[in-house]
Amino acid sequence: xxxxxxxxxxxxxxxxxxxxxxxxxxxxxxxxxxxxxxxxxxxxxxxxxxxxxxxxxxxxxxxxxxxxxxxxxxxxxxxxxxxxxxxxxxxxxxxxxxxxxxxxxxxxxxxxxxxxxxxxxxxxxxxxxxxxxxxxxxxxxxxxxxxxxxxxxxxxxxxxxxxxxxxxxxxxxxxxxxxxxxxxxxxxxxxxxxxxxxxxxxxxxxxxxxxxxxxxxxxxxxxxxxxxxxxxxxxxxxxxxxxxxxxxxxxxxxxxxxxxxxxxxxxxxxxxxxxxxxxxxxxxxxxxxxxxxxxx
Numbered sequence: 001x002x003x004x005x006x007x008x009x010x011x012x013x014x015x016x017x018x019x020x021x022x023x024x025x026x027x028x029x030x031x032x033x034x035x036x037x038x039x040x041x042x043x044x045x046x047x048x049x050x051x052x053x054x055x056x057x058x059x060x061x062x063x064x065x066x067x068x069x070x071x072x073x074x075x076x077x078x079x080x081x082x083x084x085x086x087x088x089x090x091x092x093x094x095x096x097x098x099x100x101x102x103x104x105x106x107x108x109x110x111x112x113x114x115x116x117x118x119x120x121x122x123x124x125x126x127x128x129x130x131x132x133x134x135x136x137x138x139x140x141x142x143x144x145x146x147x148x149x150x151x152x153x154x155x156x157x158x159x160x161x162x163x164x165x166x167x168x169x170x171x172x173x174x175x176x177x178x179x180x181x182x183x184x185x186x187x188x189x190x191x192x193x194x195x196x197x198x199x200x201x202x203x204x205x206x207x208x209x210x211x212x213x214x215x216x217x218x219x220x221x222x223x224x225x226x227x228x229x230x231x232x233x234x235x236x237x238x239x240x241x242x243x244x245x246x247x248x249x250x251x252x253x254x255x256x257x258x259x260x261x262x263x264x265x266x267x268x269x270x271x272x273x274x275x276x277x278x279x280x281x282x283x284x285x286x287x288x289x290x291x292x293x294x295x296x
Contacts, residue, residue, distance in 0.1 A: 006033065017065055019058035024065040052097040059086055059093070138166035139221030144211060144230040145171070146196045148178040155226065160185045167222075172214055190214055194229065208233045215241035225249065 010029040017024045063086045070079035095101055141162055145151050151159075151171055163169045163186050170188040179189050192214075194207050211234055215223070222245040225234035231248045238246050 013065070017061045019054060020062035020065065023062050027065060027069055050096055052093060055093050056090065059090055062086075140168045140218060141170070142190070142214070142218060142220045142223045143169070143171045143173070143226065144192070144223060144234045145173040145226045146194055146229060148173050148175045148182065150226070152178045152181060155224075156182065156185060156187075159187055163187060170218065170220075172211070190218075196227075196229065204229075204233070208237055211237035212240055215243055221245060222247065 006029075010025060010033070012021045013024055013028075014021060063082060066082040067079050070076070070082065141159075143151060143155060143159060145155070148171070151173055159169050159171065168188075169186075170190050171182050172190040172192045174192055174194050175189060182189055192207070192210055194210075195203070198204065207229070211230075215237055220243060223234060223238055223243055224247045225231040226249040235246060235248060237243075
């Protein structure tokens with residue numbers, strides 16, 4: 001997190017840098033920025049299975065960013081060290097891809113928390129939140145996303161914080177394997193049959209109908225759309241259903257820098273419709289204050 005002015009000045013190098021955007025941004029900005037460490041963890045990411053292809057892509061892009069920066073600043077020793085360190089890591093990655101050697105990749109991380117311990121903690125949090133909610137309420141909030149794993153890696157903590165403050169929170173997305181984890185945090189789940197890669201107009205109209213039907217049945221006070229399709233379809237559905245407060249998280253801006261001009265033009269037109277149908281009201285401001293600080 002940081003000031004908006006800082007992010008406007010230090011922009012992500014997309015799509016030139018892939019899977020190493022944060023490291024590249026830190027490298028380019030550290031000399032003129034001031035950073036601070038928080039005492040408590042605010043956000044955690046789920047580490048999936050080791051994927052050699054994705055890991056090597058990240059290594060390659062990060063090394064390219066490091067060499068470009070070090071050469072531009074005459075830091076030849078640092079450039080050599082970066083190349084040597086990357087070579088060692090690539091060898092370890094290749095070994096980790098062998099059957100039974102995956103721990104070579106995860107050894108650099110802190111000890112893995114047992115799955116049962118995570119489930120027990122989430123259940124305990126969900127029960128405590130439910131007791132707190134029973135005495136008061138602030139409204140109904142619905143998240144709309146394309147994937148449940150993305151919600152768990154980026155939004156579950158702030159949703160749990162809103163739940164703790166009295167919001168009735170539901171998550172509408174395509175559920176693959178994280179539905180139980182979301183329920184354990186005291187959040188309701190609403191299945192959404194959406195495909196990020198689909199361009200079938202009839203199928204996409206069906207997605208809008210699903211969202212519209214859910215809004216009419218749930219009558220939310222606030223909806224939070226994340227990523228391009230949920231923002232576009234959800235904004236249309238919210239307008240038709242009479243939802244007064246809409247928050248649109250314009251995630252994955254890299255799509256607007258696509259080299260495919262027709263795709264980029266289509267996205268720009270889509271966002272124009274989003275601007276027409278979107279609205280943010282007082283409930284959104286209240287929710288923003290609720291989720292400003294999240295303690296994990």
